[in-house]
Amino acid sequence: MPPTIRLFSAFPFILLVLLTISTKIIASENPFKVDGKVLELDESNFDAAISTFDYIFVDFYAPWCSHCKSLAPELDKAAPVLAGLKKPIIVAKVNADKYRRLASKHEIDGYPTLKIFVHGVPTEYYGPRPANLLVRFLTKFVAPDVAILDSDSAISEFVEAAGTYFPIFIGFGLNESMISNLAVKYKNKAWFSVAKDFSDNIMTSYDFDKVPALIATHPTHDEQSIFYGPFEDKFLEDYIKQSLLPLVLPVNEDSLKSLKDDKRKIVLTIMEDETDEKSKKLRNVLKAAASANRDLIFGYVGVKQWEDFAESFEVYKKTQLPKMIVWDGNEEYYSVIGSESIEESDPGTQISKFLESYRVGSVIQKRISGPTLMGFINSQLGGKYFFISILVLLVIITLIITMGKEEPLTVGTRDQIDHSRNVPSQPEARESRRATDKED
Template structure:
């Protein structure tokens, strides 16, 4: 890019000189012809030799500056033409460090350090790294500053994986063309380049979860397991933060589509050879069987058939969430992605002594109502979110049906749950919801999650524009007032 800019400047300068040369040539030619005409001044027909001499001298005085100007421009033009020829020569050899015109190879360090890239070496780094994780940042961005130590910590672990991930960063505020090329419109923007193909990363930015996410993203869509030991190794490597799907006796082709589709959310594998011990551990009595394991919530379920139509995908999609979802800033994203309505129970405190009993009832209800997702949240755990549903502590626990957007429904007469027989109260609530005895309400405005970041960004932008307009308006008034004063004094 820099080379092209220099070339354009040189070319513009050459055009300028040529234009001036074209204008000067007629003038110089006229000057030279006038010098030749001076010879005629010595002919007898001239009436006055003194007048001829003065005319000749004047012509010479006019011609000398023009000739000198012409020579100066010609002298400038010669090195300029040399530079243009030099710049237009093939320059791949300069970058390659060797013959053949091949681009330079980028050497990837293996010490787990975070690389600082710019426009001169970014594309080479993308080509050199099988997996490159890039942070497009701005030096003034507070979120970027907080992310930096997390990346430093994660980079060391990612470099030591069996499939290493290289971590790099780019000052996209300085190298804006590079940021624009990859659609960077906010900071920080994180991207994973998988064999040169970029995809935006929107997962957790904490070092440990960042490592878990990237481990999953660089793994095969579906891992093929050949023995009990490989099954155990797969489960151990997967960790506890994401659900696992193991297809015992299943052909890989049955789930490869879903392995790619839900790669960011779960681990997928098929087990070809396994013992009866594995059947006991994962609680299935025949195969083929797809076992879903959610280690974080200690949940497990089995799907036998049919492995066709929407049945298999429905099972996978529903198993991405625990049976009852503790709602927090991470799981609320999963709820929105799921698409089902949420039966949300709002507690005063999730750690209260009565809460486990109610959560157990919700779990039983969830197993019988697969078209709904059941979740719970404590006001003490996430007050900002809870208050968007018009909660009042004396009326808790409160149960509603939320569309995960801007509306929720309450069932007449069953909005609050009294301590005691939670089972019958939840049943009456679900019965009233199915019968349509509900009142729709709008979600409050206390949670940025519900408002959406785009709306917040637009609001900030409008405020910034207003401040700028007010500033320039004030400046204009200040500039105008002194002028009026001076005019009055004059």
């Protein structure tokens, strides 16, 4: 048989061998089984997973964390839905308490910490955690940077699909290239779109009378603002950054995270109860002030809702509320001289006076350990180490007390005299323990 014929007859076998080899190569390049279940990652395969999948959502958890245990079934429900998207999002988890070097590399300081890696670049996730809402929010990361809307119905459908958690930007009469770079930059914080075709009814419903116009809406807070330009990068970005938050932000553990990258000072109003009627009326006055002072963030917190946080700003039972301060978001804040509390009679004038005095520097600068420290203690990770520290302190105190209960010395000996010189008096000992307790 000629060599050519022999080679041709062996071709099916060669093809089968090549297919087998290629299958093994592909399998070795992607060792992860994508079946809609949550992947378990560790230090040996984490980097490979991040480089393999374009979109991967990672839960850094600790087995002892109660919030992590509550989140796990939600991730199990969301995983198959997200894996079935046109652009799949893979859900994975890492035992960050066990693999601490990996956790440290990704700056994990509390449990659970959720991050989505888009082409290897991580973004921390602050959205809701129920499975259905989690799917809706994560779908945003695989959506177009700027949605193109070509009819009234397309606008309505876009707003409906976007939900209520993130602000929504709609550019009327704008070319997508004008906002595309900013849409990429702020994609994890807002929805962006441009409307190419729309009716007069849409203009009426969104309350704008000329184009181009960029509308920012906050569905949750029932707020809307309009920007008519100039549509230059600096002015446009300033408007977008200032519109990412509602005019007056309710301050809680989740919303504090949204302030992480915002450099503006926070005008914080501390109320007795943020849900009562007086507080609701005051918030409307604060909105007017916030609208005219966009270089500041306006926020509020109720003592009833978050007492520990409020006490960080010297709020006690006898403090007259509402109280206003200007906070840098970290450990320093400013008390405005003569304008701390707001009386019910004329809050608008008092708030204007407060802001005027702040801007001319009529303030007392103070320092707190509250928000940063409280954030650490309130996190699951911080809580663990906090209680361990307390336990260690109690053990040390017990040992000191036990060591103090020695056999009494004979009256009049030098040993007893020396010993009595070294032992503090009872008031001194109590004062020492108070100082130690306060420091811990």
